[in-house]
Amino acid sequence: MLRLRGVTVRFGDRTVLDAVDLDVAGHETVCVLGPSGSGKSTLLRVVAGLQPADAGQVLLDGEDQRGVPVHRRGVGLMFQDHQLFPQRDVAGNVAFGLRARGVGRASAARTVDELLDLVGLPGAGRRAVAALSGGEQQRVALARALAPGPRLLMLDEPLGQLDRSLRERLVVELRSLFGRLGTTVLAVTHDQGEAFALADRVVIMRDGRIAQTGTPLEVWRRPASEFVARFLGFENVVRGTVGGGVADTVWGKVPVPEGTAEGACGVLVRPGGVRFAPDGALACEVVSRTFRGDHVAVRLLPVGGGPELEASCALGDAPEAGVRVRVAFAAEDVVVLP
Numbered sequence: 001m002l003r004l005r006g007v008t009v010r011f012g013d014r015t016v017l018d019a020v021d022l023d024v025a026g027h028e029t030v031c032v033l034g035p036s037g038s039g040k041s042t043l044l045r046v047v048a049g050l051q052p053a054d055a056g057q058v059l060l061d062g063e064d065q066r067g068v069p070v071h072r073r074g075v076g077l078m079f080q081d082h083q084l085f086p087q088r089d090v091a092g093n094v095a096f097g098l099r100a101r102g103v104g105r106a107s108a109a110r111t112v113d114e115l116l117d118l119v120g121l122p123g124a125g126r127r128a129v130a131a132l133s134g135g136e137q138q139r140v141a142l143a144r145a146l147a148p149g150p151r152l153l154m155l156d157e158p159l160g161q162l163d164r165s166l167r168e169r170l171v172v173e174l175r176s177l178f179g180r181l182g183t184t185v186l187a188v189t190h191d192q193g194e195a196f197a198l199a200d201r202v203v204i205m206r207d208g209r210i211a212q213t214g215t216p217l218e219v220w221r222r223p224a225s226e227f228v229a230r231f232l233g234f235e236n237v238v239r240g241t242v243g244g245g246v247a248d249t250v251w252g253k254v255p256v257p258e259g260t261a262e263g264a265c266g267v268l269v270r271p272g273g274v275r276f277a278p279d280g281a282l283a284c285e286v287v288s289r290t291f292r293g294d295h296v297a298v299r300l301l302p303v304g305g306g307p308e309l310e311a312s313c314a315l316g317d318a319p320e321a322g323v324r325v326r327v328a329f330a331a332e333d334v335v336v337l338p
């Protein structure tokens with residue numbers, strides 16, 4: 001449905017998008033994730049036609065979009081600050097794109113009612129937008145973006161300004177809504193929880209390039225690089241040298257998955273794979289423990305040197321700060337990075 005080929009954008013001598021290739025299939029929800037300044041919004045703007053590319057192609061349903069203006073691309077946009085028209089009521093906002101396309105008043109009103117039902121605001125048409133909560137305004141913005149029936153819906157930080165619990169609820173609602181409507185969605189967020197909950201596929205960007213793409217599970221299980229691992233919040237990453245089924249690291253020998261190529265690599269141990277064991281080879285001192293809801297994150301400082309590491313343990317099992325422990329590493333939670 002959407003195909004980017006070698007899309008490059010430069011601002012002065014800075015390359016903000018660097019030969020990006022990306023495909024989004026019909027009915028797919030793809031979330032672009034990445035640190036601030038990695039080029040996520042620029043990517044959306046190029047697809048929308050708000051930013052010309054210096055090189056490369058944007059194809060929608062196989063058609064090159066070069067020279068096609070924003071309003072002829074058939075894409076819906078919803079930006080972070082959702083810019084509702086304060087002087088119009090809810091229905092007036094949602095109907096805006098329909099009326100602009102010459103849809104008759106009665107037909108537009110029917111569509112508005114349907115969309116308000118869909119986004120969970122039935123009967124809200126006559127309400128003033130200024131009197132709505134942030135989450136309600138977000139739903140109105142979504143209904144407005146959906147109203148013209150865009151072939152591609154693009155969301156830039158769609159839930160950015162909402163509080164956490166509302167975001168978590170809306171993300172579930174959005175996913176189910178997109179599933180029911182069969183909408184194709186390209187969304188940008190810096191919040192990995194949001195991206196992982198919403199997306200069929202995530203794209204992680206770094207400095208204008210795609211660092212990894214895959215299903216949330218694939219990316220979570222097998223980050224492709226140290227950058228992606230750290231971006232996802234994994235901190236137990238060290239250099240190592242693989243030989244004979246283990247990696248030699250500053251934390252001692254770490255078991256690696258069968259078939260791992262020998263030689264220099266990065267080693268990621270997920271916190272769940274750092275196990276307390278009386279016969280564990282690595283002696284550590286507990287630096288801190290932090291309650292995380294369903295587990296406790298325990299920071300450990302290796303007694304013999306090397307960077308701190310984090311263990312995840314069950315609520316009742318966390319050792320106290322200052323205690324000496326021994327840890328072993330579980331091979332199934334070790335990921336070898338290039």
Ligand SMILES: Nc1ncnc2c1ncn2[C@@H]1O[C@H](COP(=O)(O)OP(=O)(O)OP(=O)(O)O)[C@@H](O)[C@H]1O
Pocket residue numbers: 011016034035036037038039040041042043190
């Ligand atoms: N019109 C512009 N002129 C010059 N530089 C720009 C322009 N628009 C964006 N940039 C720069 O391009 C880089 C990428 O910006 P972009 O907004 O795409 O990043 P982002 O990943 O969406 O970041 P954020 O998460 O902070 O919104 C940034 O360094 C930004 O300063």
